Amino acid sequence: MxxxxxxxxxxxxxxxxxxxxxxxxxxxxxxxxxxxxxxxxxxxxxxxxxxxxxxxxxxAGPVEVGSGFDHLAIEVDTLADTLERLTGAGLEPGPIEYPGGPDGPKTSWLTDPDGYRIELVEWPPNSPDGLTAEF
Incomplete structure (x- = not known):
């Protein structure tokens, strides 16, 4: 599956x-x-x-984002470049965050028009491609 x-x-x-x-x-x-x-x-x-x-x-009426859904995660190559492009396109991504410390992934958040949260993630160099069993 x-x-x-x-x-x-x-x-x-x-x-x-x-x-x-x-x-x-x-x-x-x-x-x-x-x-x-x-x-x-x-x-x-x-x-x-x-x-x-x-x-x-x-x-169907207005969309109400439920309490069970948290977010969609999207991997990007270079977060700073992605944020610049998105800002130029009129979107409003948040600041770069370092949830795993300075050697971990870089992230930024934005919200779609209906309130769905999206996490943009840049993995550290030499990390496995996306999430793997080694995560």
Missing amino acids: RTLFVSYRVSDLDRSLAFYGALGYAELGRVDLGDGSRLVILKFPDEASASLEVVHRAG
């Missing part, structure tokens, strides 16, 4: 697609669910497959 992607329900599909497009996601495909509801599958250009789905359900 493997995880396919995370799916978020969003209140305004166009606004969310603009946000995730500025973050660097590319649209992989769309599905019309009827009654004005749609979903869009996204991925980063270098990913082999989909990693995020945004779903707009017409008439």
Whole structure:
């Protein structure tokens, strides 16, 4: 088994697609669910497959981010460059943090238009590719 992607329900599909497009996601495909509801599958250009789905359900009311969901983590090559690009695109990422100390990963947080939190992570040099059993 493997995880396919995370799916978020969003209140305004166009606004969310603009946000995730500025973050660097590319649209992989769309599905019309009827009654004005749609979903869009996204991925980063270098990913082999989909990693995020945004779903707009017409008439479902406002999105309320639940207390059980915490955040989406996205690995970046160079956090400082990513923050500069995102700020230039009109997004508002937070400052660089060092949760594991000076030799650990660098992180920054931002929030999408519906309140979903996103953690941007730059792994230290020579660390395993992403999270592994050695983490």
